[in-house]
Amino acid sequence: MFIYADHAATTKILPCALEVYNKTCEEFYGNPSSLHTAGQRAKEILEKSREEIASILNAAPREIYFTSGGSEADNQAILSAAYAGAKKGKKKILSTAIEHHAVLHTLDKLKREGFEIVLLPVGHEGIVKAEDVKNAIDDETALVSVMLANNEIGTLQPVEEIGEICREKGVLFHTDAVQAVGHIPVDVQKIKCDYLALSAHKFGGPKGVGVIYARKGAPLSPLIEGGAQEKGKRAGTEDLPAIAAMSAALKASIADMGATSALLKRLQAKLIDGLERIPHSSLNGDRTRRLFGNVSFCFEGCEGEALLLYLDDEGICASSGSACTSGSLDPSHVLLAIGRVHDVAHGSLRLTLGPENTEADVDYLLEKIPEVVEKVRSFSPVWRDLKEGRRQYIL
Numbered sequence: 001m002f003i004y005a006d007h008a009a010t011t012k013i014l015p016c017a018l019e020v021y022n023k024t025c026e027e028f029y030g031n032p033s034s035l036h037t038a039g040q041r042a043k044e045i046l047e048k049s050r051e052e053i054a055s056i057l058n059a060a061p062r063e064i065y066f067t068s069g070g071s072e073a074d075n076q077a078i079l080s081a082a083y084a085g086a087k088k089g090k091k092k093i094l095s096t097a098i099e100h101h102a103v104l105h106t107l108d109k110l111k112r113e114g115f116e117i118v119l120l121p122v123g124h125e126g127i128v129k130a131e132d133v134k135n136a137i138d139d140e141t142a143l144v145s146v147m148l149a150n151n152e153i154g155t156l157q158p159v160e161e162i163g164e165i166c167r168e169k170g171v172l173f174h175t176d177a178v179q180a181v182g183h184i185p186v187d188v189q190k191i192k193c194d195y196l197a198l199s200a201h202k203f204g205g206p207k208g209v210g211v212i213y214a215r216k217g218a219p220l221s222p223l224i225e226g227g228a229q230e231k232g233k234r235a236g237t238e239d240l241p242a243i244a245a246m247s248a249a250l251k252a253s254i255a256d257m258g259a260t261s262a263l264l265k266r267l268q269a270k271l272i273d274g275l276e277r278i279p280h281s282s283l284n285g286d287r288t289r290r291l292f293g294n295v296s297f298c299f300e301g302c303e304g305e306a307l308l309l310y311l312d313d314e315g316i317c318a319s320s321g322s323a324c325t326s327g328s329l330d331p332s333h334v335l336l337a338i339g340r341v342h343d344v345a346h347g348s349l350r351l352t353l354g355p356e357n358t359e360a361d362v363d364y365l366l367e368k369i370p371e372v373v374e375k376v377r378s379f380s381p382v383w384r385d386l387k388e389g390r391r392q393y394i395l
């Protein structure tokens with residue numbers, strides 16, 4: 001058995017996207033900045049991809065800038081808004097405690113440069129309250145950055161309400177939509193965001209390519225200086241095969257969205273119901289306001305890293321916390337933000353399903369995970385203390 005259940009980390013490239021990738025490499029190898037025929041043919045593919053992606057997001061093509069992925073887009077949106085704000089004396093940025101590190105580490109950098117960073121709480125459900133955003137905005141606020149869907153626990157944030165509030169108050173709004181685009185409908189007019197980040201490899205496109213949407217008039221400064229590509233906002237010869245393949249993957253994901261969502265909703269319900277039968281376990285984040293593919297649990301008296309290794313032995317690819325935090329001993333900032341204590345947060349397991357997963361995969365997961373949890377608990381000193389009453393169960 002081999003089950004890939006780590007779609008929030010990355011996805012396998014879709015066959016249609018791979019085909020476009022290969023064809024673009026072979027046939028459209030010109031540099032889109034070149035004036036000759038080969039260059040102009042490449043330029044046409046570039047602009048067609050931009051139009052297709054813009055249309056799916058309900059944006060104008062000139063508001064779409066290609067980047068190396070979600071991290072770059074998040075960095076560029078936040079830094080552009082922050083430095084533009086600072087020029088007007090506004091040095092406060094609001095965000096949440098559960099953002100991706102591409103956002104949080106950029107905010108850390110700004111904090112070292114003298115910006116005031118406020119991370120709003122998300123409560124036990126893992127969802128920020130629009131009301132809290134509203135109350136925290138003041139005359140100093142340059143930017144609000146709230147993700148659309150969380151990458152660890154899948155919870156959906158009230159970005160439409162937040163967008164409305166920001167527009168009313170005249171504050172720039174960025175949303176990291178990397179986990180959402182291609183999976184749920186995303187419309188920049190409905191969200192009223194000024195910036196949005198997306199990444200191709202999270203929806204069946206190639207790795208290393210993404211988009212920053214920047215609303216017309218929103219400040220945008222380049223992270224990379226050099227040529228005049230992307231209207232001077234992102235220098236460097238465009239990765240045309242990846243850009244064209246990203247557009248193909250996005251179109252295909254949108255076309256299949258209804259069917260994929262129905263499948264994932266069914267598989268998710270079955271998986272959550274099954275895992276909840278494991279004693280002293282608990283689902284992380286709100287049960288319904290979450291991405292259909294996301295199932296994140298904490299198992300008390302269990303070491304997450306050990307869980308992953310034993311599951312891997314059974315052919316199951318899963319994750320504990322985010323891919324970026326694994327390898328470090330700090331528990332996930334997201335799990336701590338929803339109120340999990342350190343010990344419990346260490347026993348986390350994230351399963352993220354995709355369109356190629358089946359009912360049989362879920363049956364296999366529900367056969368193996370309880371066995372592996374029991375095995376890992378059997379040599380855990382924490383579990384022994386819990387069982388023998390020297391410690392109180394939390395879950």
Ligand SMILES: *Cc1c(COP(=O)(O)O)cnc(C)c1O
Nearest residue numbers: 069070071100102151178179199
């Ligand atoms: C994956 C991810 C990113 C980073 O995207 P890359 O393209 O891998 O740089 C940013 N934000 C979220 C929510 C993600 O899931």
